[in-house]
Amino acid sequence: MSMNSKQRWMGGVVLLGGGVLLAALLLKGKEEIHQTHVEEQQQKVEQTTKDANSTAPVQLQSMTVDVETEKKLLEQQRRAREKSVAEQEARAAEFLAMQQQAEADAARKAAEEYAAINARRQAAQQSSDNIPPEVVEEKKNTAQSTKSTASVDTQKREAEKKTLEQQRLAADAQKKADQLKKEQEAKRKADADKKAADEKQRQLDAEKKASEAKRKAEAEKKAQEDKKRKEDNAKKEDAKKKAEAEKARELLEHGDKNWMVQVALAANQANADAVVSKLRAKGYKVTTSPTSKGIRIMVGPSKDRDAADAARKKIVTDPSLNMKSAWVIDWVPLDQR
Numbered sequence: 369m370s371m372n373s374k375q376r377w378m379g380g381v382v383l384l385g386g387g388v389l390l391a392a393l394l395l396k397g398k399e400e401i402h403q404t405h406v407e408e409q410q411q412k413v414e415q416t417t418k419d420a421n422s423t424a425p426v427q428l429q430s431m432t433v434d435v436e437t438e439k440k441l442l443e444q445q446r447r448a449r450e451k452s453v454a455e456q457e458a459r460a461a462e463f464l465a466m467q468q469q470a471e472a473d474a475a476r477k478a479a480e481e482y483a484a485i486n487a488r489r490q491a492a493q494q495s496s497d498n499i500p501p502e503v504v505e506e507k508k509n510t511a512q513s514t515k516s517t518a519s520v521d522t523q524k525r526e527a528e529k530k531t532l533e534q535q536r537l538a539a540d541a542q543k544k545a546d547q548l549k550k551e552q553e554a555k556r557k558a559d560a561d562k563k564a565a566d567e568k569q570r571q572l573d574a575e576k577k578a579s580e581a582k583r584k585a586e587a588e589k590k591a592q593e594d595k596k597r598k599e600d601n602a603k604k605e606d607a608k609k610k611a612e613a614e615k616a617r618e619l620l621e622h623g624d625k626n627w628m629v630q631v632a633l634a635a636n637q638a639n640a641d642a643v644v645s646k647l648r649a650k651g652y653k654v655t656t657s658p659t660s661k662g663i664r665i666m667v668g669p670s671k672d673r674d675a676a677d678a679a680r681k682k683i684v685t686d687p688s689l690n691m692k693s694a695w696v697i698d699w700v701p702l703d704q705r
Contacts, residue, residue, distance in 0.1 A: 609637075613656065627676035628655070628668035628699040631683055631691050635662050646689060652679075657699075666699065673698075 631647065634640035640656055640663040647654045647667060657664045667683065670676035676696040683694050 609656075626699055627670040627673050628666040628697050629670070629676050629680045629683060629694050630664060630666050630697050630699075631689075631694040632665045633659070633662045634665060637663060639663075640665055647683075650686070650689065652683075666697075667694075669699070 632640075632643050634643060643665050644654045644656065647665075652667045655666045655668070657666065667679055668676060670679060673696060680694045680696055683689055683691055
């Protein structure tokens with residue numbers, strides 16, 4: 369620590385101590401003033417009480433006496449305050465003198481310490497001047513050796529640090545390479561999985577499309593077969609009906625029996641077929657003949673009119689046939705009329 373710094377430090381300590389002492393004195397003076405004021409108030413209260421307890425003549429004193437008393441009290445208070453202030457100023461002056469004395473003592477002590485330090489420094493310089501050259505050279509060599517050793521150690525540490533840094537960089541590079549390889553492998557695997565999934569989906573779509581085409585072809589084939597079968601059945605039915613009509617015509621045209629019982633006149637072929645089926649189920653011989661108003665349905669032929677009329681009555685009275693309007697006709701084919 370230099371002389372100036374030490375002096376500043378000592379001065380700061382002295383000033384701090386002086387400030388604390390001054391604050392204490394001021395606080396003490398304030399307390400004394402407050403105590404004096406309290407005592408004066410108590411005296412005033414006691415005087416008032418004493419005046420209140422006095423006789424009636426005292427209470428009748430003039431206002432002039434009260435004013436004089438108040439003036440005296442105020443004068444006493446003023447003197448007490450002035451005395452207190454004077455005492456505080458005296459104590460402050462005393463403290464200031466003490467502070468100045470302390471600063472002077474600190475400065476003197478610092479000067480003495482500075483002189484002692486200079487004396488020790490000069491003595492050390494003189495002692496170093498008396499050291500033999502061999503010792504100085506040895507110390508110099510030792511210092512150089514120490515410096516060289518320190519330099520070698522520093523270089524060694526730098527080399528080790530550089531090696532560690534290179535190893536760290538190599539490890540980071542290897543880590544990055546491994547990470548990149550792992551990412552590439554994951555990407556290849558994801559691409560392969562996606563490709564396999566797409567291929568599988570394409571196969572499923574192709575199979576679905578082929579199955580749909582096959583189902584559609586089978587449906588079309590079945591529809592054509594059903595259509596052909598219906599057409600064949602219709603042709604067979606038409607051929608059968610034509611054969612029956614031809615047979616009936618042959619019987620009517622070339623036989624000697626031409627009395628028929630007409631049981632109905634159907635509006636279409638379906639209705640005619642239904643009536644024919646019911647009559648044939650009962651064992652009747654039925655013949656149909658198309659006309660301009662519909663299809664004529666007849667039972668017969670009979671040998672004579674009586675036989676035909678008997679057949680008519682039987683048909684009409686059969687409740688299962690539900691035919692109420694049958695009649696006997698002498699039927700002649702159109703081409704013979």
